[in-house]
Amino acid sequence: MGEFERATAVEPGERPGRYRAEIAEGWDIGGNANGGYLLAIAARALVAATGRPAPVSLTAHYLSPGQPGRLDIDTTVIREGRRFATATATLSAAGRPVLTALGTFGEPGGGPGNIEVASWVDGGPPDLPPPEDCAGDPDRAEAAAAVAIQQPPSFATRVEQRLHPEDIGFFRGEPTGEARIRGWFRLRNGEPMDAIALTCAIDAFPPTIFNLDLPVGWTPTLELTVHVRRRPAPGWLACAFTTRFVTDGLLEEDGEIWDSEGHLVAQGRQLALVPRPTGTVPSGL
Template sequence: MGAEYDQHVAVTDLGNGGFAAELDEGWVVGGGVNGGYLLGVVGTALRAASPAKPDPLAVSAYYVSAAVPGPATVSTRVVREGRGSATLAAELRQGEQVRVTALATYGDLAGLPDDVRTTATRPPIPPLEECVPGSAAPEEVRKVARMMARFDMRFDPACVGWTVGAPSRRGELQAWFRLNDEREPDPVALLTVLDVLPPVTMDLGLMGWAPTLELTAHVRGAPAPGWLQVRHVTRNVAGGMFEEDCEVWDSAGRLVAQSRQLAMLPR
C-alpha cells in the first residue's frame, strides 16, 4: 500500500482538473488539520495536474478556514504553461467551504542547473542520539497534536525549555525530522515538512495552536535520502500575528526548502 504519508496525501483524478482527497484525522493539531499536510495534499494534486513539470518550486497558500478530517476536493487549473515552468492555481474545498487557495510555480528540479551558491550556514544541532524525541511529550500534548504520531522528530535540547515552562525566548525551534516508514523526503513532502514543528511562539512562552493565515514555500532542490534538519525562527510579534521563517536542510547539508508564514498568535 505504500508509505503512510503517501496514502494520506493521495488524490483521485476526477477529470477537468479536479481531484478527490480524504483528509486523514492523524494530521489534526489544535483546532484543525495541519496546514503543512494540507499543502502536501494540494501539492500532490498540482503534481498530478502537471506531469511534465512535477516539482513545486514556489507555492503561496492562503488558509481561508480550518479544515477537518474527511472528504475534500482540490480543483486545479493551469494559468500559464512555459518552457521551463508552469504557473498553476488550486483550491481545496470541503463541501461549500474553501479551506486553502494557492498559486504555485512547478518545474523539473532534475533539469535545473546544479550551481548552488549560498552564504547560508547550516545551524549547529546535536547528533540524533543527543536530541529529545517527540514521543517523550506528555500524553495530553500528543492527544492535542495527533500529527506527532505521523513522524519521528528529535528536538535540539536547547530548544525544549518551553515544555517545562522555561522557554528560551529567543524565538527559535529546531529538530531532526523523518516521516513514518522511513519514507524518504521528496519535493512535495517538503511542503509538509515546512510546517511540522510546533509554533515557534512556544519558545516565547505563548502556548497553544497558532492558525496560519498565509504560507509561502520555496523548494530549492530535491532532498537527499535520510533525516532532515528543520529550523523555525521568528523576529516580530505585532498586531496579534507573528511571522515564522523555516529552513530545511537535507542529509547532504544542503538548504533544500525555505518558507515564511504569517500566523495568528495562540488563542
C-alpha cells in the first residue's frame, strides 16, 4: 500500500453507512489539511458506500479546516442505477463538520460493455518543458504560502510536482501578472495514480492568483468540483490551472489534468477566498 492510499484509507464504522478515517500528519498547508486530500478521503468512503469503483463527478463544500486526527464519515446512498450511483458524505472531527460532499460514482471513461462512445476534444495538454527542466524543489509548490503564514511546507513534500519555469515568479516575489499555474504531477515512490488520486491532484498546485499583485497566503476553498473523465495512464500528469475573475473577495480556479498518453483525465473548478494580508489566518470559514 502506497503512502497516499494509507493516508486516505477508510474503514467501516459502528453502524451502516458510517466510516472512520484519519487526517494524516503532513498532508496540510500551513496546518490545515489540503482540500483535495480531504476530498480524496470522502471519495474513498463513497466508493465503499456505493460499491462503485470510482468517482465520476464529486462536489465538496468546505465547512471548517481539517486538522490531523480522527474523522467520522457519514454516508447516504441517494440513488442506485445501472451505471451510476449517487451518494453524500459528511466528514466530521469531534462532532464538528469539516466537509460535505455529493457525488456520482461508476466507471469513468466510456459506456457499459464494449459500446463505443463518441468523442470530440477541442483542446490539448498544456505546453510544458520536460519535468527535468521544470522547477523541481519538492517544497517549492507551497513554499510561498507557507512562508506567508509562518508554517513549514508540508503537503508539497508528500507528492511530486514540477512547475513551469514561467509560472513561478511569485516564489521570487515577482508575480507574472497572469493568473496561471502549469506543471507536472505524480504520487511519490511510483505509487500509481487512480481516479481517487485525481481528486487530490486537482487541488495540489499553488493558487493561480499568487501570480497576481495580491496577498500570498492561505487561500481557503469554499467549494470544489471534480469531473473524472477516465482513469489515467501511468506516468506524469500534465496540469494547467487558470483564473479569470477575482471579485468581492472571491475567485474561481479552473483546472485540467492530462495523462501521459494525451488524454483528458480530470477537470475541476473551485470557488475560494482571496488570501488575507500576511499574518492574518482565519480560524474558520
